[in-house]
Amino acid sequence: MMTVLQIDVLLLIEKLVLIAIIVLASLGIALYTTFAERKVAAILQDRPGPERAGPFGLLQPFADGLKLIMKEEIIPSHANKGLFILGPALAMTAALMTCAVIPWSSSVELFGRKIDLQIADINIGILYIFGVVSLGVYGIMIGGWASNNKFSLMAALRGASQAISYELAMGLSLIAVLMLGGSLSLKTLVEQQMQPGALWNIAYQPLGFLIFFVCALAECNRTPFDLPEAESELNFGYHQEYSSMKLGFYLFAEYVNMIMSSAVMACLFFGGYDIPFLDEKTLSPNVAAVLGLLALLTKIVIFLFVFMWIRWTIPRFRYDQLMNLGWKKFIPLALFNMLLTGFFILMKQEGTWQSVTHLFNK
Amino acid sequence: MQALTNRSRAVSRKPLSFWESLYLPAILKGMMITFRHIFTKNPTIRYPEQKRPFSPVFRGLQVLNRDEQGRENCTACGLCAVACPAEAITMEGAERQPGEEHLYREEKYAAKYEINMLRCIFCGLCEEACPKDAIYLSETFAPANFTRKGFIYGKEELLIPNPITEPEAYALAKGGKVTV
Numbered sequence: 001m002m003t004v005l006q007i008d009v010l011l012l013i014e015k016l017v018l019i020a021i022i023v024l025a026s027l028g029i030a031l032y033t034t035f036a037e038r039k040v041a042a043i044l045q046d047r048p049g050p051e052r053a054g055p056f057g058l059l060q061p062f063a064d065g066l067k068l069i070m071k072e073e074i075i076p077s078h079a080n081k082g083l084f085i086l087g088p089a090l091a092m093t094a095a096l097m098t099c100a101v102i103p104w105s106s107s108v109e110l111f112g113r114k115i116d117l118q119i120a121d122i123n124i125g126i127l128y129i130f131g132v133v134s135l136g137v138y139g140i141m142i143g144g145w146a147s148n149n150k151f152s153l154m155a156a157l158r159g160a161s162q163a164i165s166y167e168l169a170m171g172l173s174l175i176a177v178l179m180l181g182g183s184l185s186l187k188t189l190v191e192q193q194m195q196p197g198a199l200w201n202i203a204y205q206p207l208g209f210l211i212f213f214v215c216a217l218a219e220c221n222r223t224p225f226d227l228p229e230a231e232s233e234l235n236f237g238y239h240q241e242y243s244s245m246k247l248g249f250y251l252f253a254e255y256v257n258m259i260m261s262s263a264v265m266a267c268l269f270f271g272g273y274d275i276p277f278l279d280e281k282t283l284s285p286n287v288a289a290v291l292g293l294l295a296l297l298t299k300i301v302i303f304l305f306v307f308m309w310i311r312w313t314i315p316r317f318r319y320d321q322l323m324n325l326g327w328k329k330f331i332p333l334a335l336f337n338m339l340l341t342g343f344f345i346l347m348k349q350e351g352t353w354q355s356v357t358h359l360f361n362k
Numbered sequence: 363m364q365a366l367t368n369r370s371r372a373v374s375r376k377p378l379s380f381w382e383s384l385y386l387p388a389i390l391k392g393m394m395i396t397f398r399h400i401f402t403k404n405p406t407i408r409y410p411e412q413k414r415p416f417s418p419v420f421r422g423l424q425v426l427n428r429d430e431q432g433r434e435n436c437t438a439c440g441l442c443a444v445a446c447p448a449e450a451i452t453m454e455g456a457e458r459q460p461g462e463e464h465l466y467r468e469e470k471y472a473a474k475y476e477i478n479m480l481r482c483i484f485c486g487l488c489e490e491a492c493p494k495d496a497i498y499l500s501e502t503f504a505p506a507n508f509t510r511k512g513f514i515y516g517k518e519e520l521l522i523p524n525p526i527t528e529p530e531a532y533a534l535a536k537g538g539k540v541t542v
Binding site for chain 1: 384385389392393399400402403404405406408
């Protein structure tokens with residue numbers, strides 16, 4: 001077999017194809033998420049929403065994209081040009097990099113090869129996601145700072161402090177899940193939830209999920225935590241000076257982030273590509289993989305709807321409320337949740353209440 | 363102090379409990395409200411295809427009227443121009459020549475009749491002033507235009523189509539309004 005640097009060439013091609021498909025698919029889904037957002041907003045507000053471009057307005061996202069591309073590209077004269085361009089690029093890259101470790105489905109068999117529908121099953125999957133997500137803050141920070149605009153800078157500061165505060169609670173709520181699963185690999189976590197008889201993690205971690213969900217909203221800069229782009233307070237937030245496709249990248253990165261966090265939540269708490277009440281082992285692997293992918297996509301779509309539903313219901317938080325909620329409510333709650341989980345795990349291992357108390361009395 | 367109405371309510375200043383300060387109950391309540399709106403019928407009128415009917419007293423664009431034989435009613439007496447508070451109407455009269463009896467009802471007619479739609483306030487005083495039922499306000503409004511000149515409507519725009527030669531267009535322009 002042909003190898004380059006001891007890597008199987010076929011494996012390389014397989015992964016490249018997979019990367020291309022997944023990145024393009026996420027961009028496509030993000031495109032239609034912008035459309036869905038407008039449509040959901042309209043439905044919740046008793047309006048018809050965009051319906052003129054193409055049948056049912058289905059060409060609307062392309063019209064929007066075309067509009068953004070055709071606009072004049074403006075770089076403010078006092079902006080730091082390099083960083084100004086780097087900002088949206090970084091935001092987009094960070095958003096797309098997350099999809100590398102998400103297990104989209106089980107493996108399919110094509111051309112006599114077993115192909116995992118996951119770009120990289122690295123054993124620190126969830127840590128990788130956290131790392132990349134926190135890189136996404138740099139997109140906002142750099143963009144806001146390089147614009148040389150007070151409002152943008154304020155927004156960037158807000159965005160950064162918000163992301164850092166909520167990442168803490170998010171991480172702590174996640175630890176409880178990891179304690180249950182005993183692994184950092186997303187694929188392993190999903191497969192544990194797929195075992196016959198095993199429940200999804202949401203059954204064991206309702207509080208953890210709640211905290212994770214709220215923090216995911218904050219991480220994606222979604223309403224009610226969209227302080228970095230608060231129109232009424234900061235004009236337009238960190239992307240005030242941006243125009244044309246650079247602005248488009250920022251807006252688009254938000255939607256890609258939403259999709260990725262939905263996928264992560266589906267994997268961690270809702271069994272990923274698991275189909276409820278169905279044993280996938282009875283199906284042929286290819287069928288199971290396709291159905292699994294559809295199951296995961298359904299879960300993602302439901303999450304996206306909830307994201308939008310929340311956005312069009314709740315007004316924006318005040319900055320002090322945001323910080324109070326993050327530091328004084330969610331971090332203690334997450335710690336409590338961790339403690340509780342630890343206690344129950346210990347009890348399960350030791351068997352009885354007495355033996356647990358005995359451990360403490362030693 | 364005695365309250366004028368008993369509608370005022372004292373604001374509760376008690377600090378939020380921990381559960382309340384997570385905002386979750388209130389947020390869920392709000393989300394149920396928005397969720398209910400998914401099932402409500404939306405009141406949108408899709409404009410260019412659907413139009414909301416105007417009230418019978420709506421005053422829209424002016425129309426210069428013709429009689430049943432297709433002759434112009436206007437005699438260029440100028441009463442509408444005098445009545446117009448916005449001074450939007452100008453006209454020039456001309457004498458009917460022999461052989462033009464099928465075009466104009468009386469011996470004098472308006473050779474030029476202009477209404478500046480940017481000045482017009484659609485008050486309908488011209489309609490009231492006209493002794494010949496020659497001008498009335500229809501149920502359409504002035505469409506947008508790119509130039510100021512485009513808003514000065516001449517006889518081509520104002521005159522109603524001839525009921526003899528183009529009966530369909532006449533009926534359309536006439537709408538539901540009874541004049542003659």
